[in-house]
Amino acid sequence: MTPPQPRVAVIGAGPSGLYAAASLLGSGLDSGISVDVIDRLPAPYGLVRYGVAPDHVKMKSVIRVLRKPFDLAEVSFLGNVRVGREPGVPFDELREHYHAVVYATGSTVDRTLGVPGEQLAGSLGSGEFVSWYCGHPDFVRLDPPLDHPGVAVVGAGNVALDVARVLAKSHEEMSSTDIPDPVLEALTHSRVRDAHVLIRRGPQHVRFTPAELRQIGELANADVIVHDDGLFAAGAIDIEQIDERRQRQNLEMLSAWAAKGTAGTGKPRRIHLRFLRSPVRLHGENGRVSSVVVERNEIVDGRVVGGGEQESLDVGLVVRAIGYAAEPIPGLPFDEATGTVPNEGGRVVRDGEPVPGVYVAGWIKRGPTGVIGTNKGDAAETVAALLADLPTLPEPKQPDRDMLLATLAGHGVQPVDWSDWLRLDAEEIRLGEVRGGAERVKVAELKEMLAVCRPAG
Ligand SMILES: Cc1cc2nc3c(=O)[nH]c(=O)nc-3n(C[C@H](O)[C@H](O)[C@H](O)COP(=O)(O)OP(=O)(O)OC[C@H]3O[C@@H](n4cnc5c(N)ncnc54)[C@H](O)[C@@H]3O)c2cc1C
Ligand SMILES: NC(=O)c1ccc[n+]([C@@H]2O[C@H](COP(=O)([O-])OP(=O)(O)OC[C@H]3O[C@@H](n4cnc5c(N)ncnc54)[C@H](OP(=O)(O)O)[C@@H]3O)[C@@H](O)[C@H]2O)c1
Structure with a gap:
């Protein structure tokens, strides 16, 4: 009998989330592993898109590396899905769909x-x-x-x-x-x-x-x-x-x-x-x-x-x-002093005990320091802990993709997938040509972003 395919959610499509996805896929599990990369925005890349200075064009070319996991059929992008607070899907409901969840939501509070x-x-x-x-x-x-x-x-x-x-x-x-x-x-x-x-x-x-x-x-x-x-x-x-x-x-x-x-x-x-x-x-x-x-x-x-x-x-x-500091995540422990989620090598820890199947990577794990590349080793450490734990983690209550989509729909959440994002990507590149001399011009209004992602509705 084929063993069930491990399902992992990575919450946050910034550098640490995408390095975690790459690391999970490079893990060489024979059974294969399916990864959903979830972000509250219709666009991936976190601070590479919304932090790295616009005139640091060369720095942004790291996107070519970060996007690689999406070339694989095992990795899906679920953009426009906020986890943890309304409007969005509560963490405990999302958790039921996966063997393990990696939080890589960064530090956004000034x-x-x-x-x-x-x-x-x-x-x-x-x-x-x-x-x-x-x-x-x-x-x-x-x-x-x-x-x-x-x-x-x-x-x-x-x-x-x-x-x-x-x-x-x-x-x-x-x-x-x-x-x-x-x-x-x-x-x-x-x-x-x-x-x-x-x-x-x-x-x-x-x-x-x-x-x-x-x-x-x-x-x-x-x-x-x-x-x-x-x-x-x-x-x-x-x-x-x-x-x-x-x-x-x-x-x-x-x-x-x-x-x-x-x-x-x-x-x-x-x-x-x-x-x-x-x-x-x-x-x-x-x-x-x-x-x-x-x-x-x-x-x-x-x-x-x-x-x-x-x-x-x-x-x-x-x-x-x-x-910066991170926002507390409903349902997870939080250290107000450091603005991070308490963890040991990426395993989330509550009252000294690991929370089974829940991990952190990137700024939410170690605080708001370090360049993009720092998140690679950081994510790899987290993924190593996850893979070591995987054989002991219980089967998800709702392993089926349709169940996930039903949960999201129940909260009024309509995800944006990778091909939707590629439409927005292409439109921004076109706008760069219209301006002249710019690699792209960003679409900033959420409504407009979504309209470009999903032209039919
Ligand atoms: C202003 C600024 C400029 C920088 N410039 C450079 C630079 O030029 N070069 C360099 O090497 N480093 C730079 N850095 C550092 C680099 O950006 C960080 O090391 C890196 O982005 C941290 O990655 P992360 O994945 O942990 O967080 P982030 O990049 O912040 O990614 C977090 C992701 O999680 C998503 N998210 C948040 N909350 C939720 C939620 N509830 N549900 C779903 N998704 C959620 C966000 O939308 C985001 O996509 C800069 C940092 C800042 C602040
Ligand atoms: N091009 C790039 O590579 C690039 C670009 C942007 C960001 N990043 C990286 O992203 C990370 C975050 O950057 P950052 O600039 O936000 O953080 P940072 O490098 O930690 O710098 C924060 C600065 O704020 C000062 N500070 C803190 N509290 C203060 C207070 N109460 N009053 C006055 N000053 C105060 C600190 O001073 P003290 O030293 O005295 O504490 C420090 O100079 C860094 O690792 C950075 O290198 C990289």
Whole structure:
């Protein structure tokens, strides 16, 4: 008798979910394994589509690798299916259809600073702002205020650089990207001239990668201004003493820029890098941000401590690029402190015991750090745990595909399959040709995405 085919659901079609699917298919199980990759959006690829900066076109070519599992008959895409909350399908109902479930839903919640005024209009998390310029359907109507010359970007990671760079780029530089037409229009008419990147520690502590830092020094439209503040004076930092190559390269670049002074070369926009600076208060006029009060910090025993000296920057928009957390998943344990699902090597753990057949991969498993490739080994670890457990996992209560579709239909969910997505993919490529010089132009409105996916209805 043929043993029943193991059925696995991967929830989340971002890098970690797709690396998990690839790893499951490469697992060499004789009986074959069938994998449903489920995503709440009609489009796959998670942050590769909705996070990676639009001008990082080469980076997006990783999609060619990520899509490979869908070439196999054993892998299905079920887009437009939100798991865990309405509108969507509850986790416990979905669970009945599979031997095992891998959660790979990422970290989408913007962390907050906890300072007064943070709730004002014009104070945004990078998750919101980036999602808007990347054409995420949830943020089509964000309408970030770009009518003021000053913007503050808080944080010293690559996301802060992405945000500052996108704000500083010219129309010509952005029109060859995949940003939706209304975003291109808003950026083209932006009055932003000075983006102040507020870095809470010193130049030796930035988390930028050198390749990303270098890019802000190569912009057609913007100068980089490093505010020296004595931090780059001879002997202030001994570069030779810094072990990590990444930090040494960053410091060499920052020191060279600092040596040029703060006058710039007269380009129309400027990216200011301000070290040892934290926002302590946002002021507003008529309910929206009009300035940010910034305090100079000291580093005491490795801790960031406000030094008392404050200044006000005239800004109409504050973007926090200070990291993310995940949303708790109904029915699964959650660690509020780390914003992750407690797990051991990918096995979800409740009160010290593994939850049978439930796994996590990617940012929801380890937190919001690491580049796309980091998720490959991470997903492989999870899949190894799943495959080791598989012989002990009970048969699903509802193993049949029609039963799954009936469950989804019962919640009003009509999934988008891979061929539906390919229709949207082709339409976006066509729109890129219409714009001229862009590989694609994203369709951002959910209704429109679905209409393109399913032209008949
Ligand atoms: C702004 C930004 C820019 C970045 N740029 C780069 C870069 O240039 N290069 C690089 O190497 N790395 C970059 N990274 C890091 C990289 O994007 C991450 O390492 C990676 O995307 C994490 O993968 P993930 O699969 O865990 O999460 P995600 O990519 O977030 O994927 C999660 C998926 O789950 C889906 N989902 C969420 N909730 C549900 C639900 N309830 N039901 C069904 N589906 C759900 C989402 O729609 C999404 O498709 C960037 C990160 C950010 C935030
Ligand atoms: N091109 C790329 O390869 C690319 C692009 C984007 C993102 N990514 C990756 O995606 C991951 C997430 O990026 P990220 O930029 O969100 O995170 P990140 O690299 O962790 O950087 C977060 C930054 O926020 C700062 N911060 C945190 N809390 C703060 C607070 N309360 N006040 C002021 N500053 C605060 C941190 O400072 P401290 O250091 O002082 O804590 C740090 O500089 C990273 O691994 C990143 O490399 C890669």
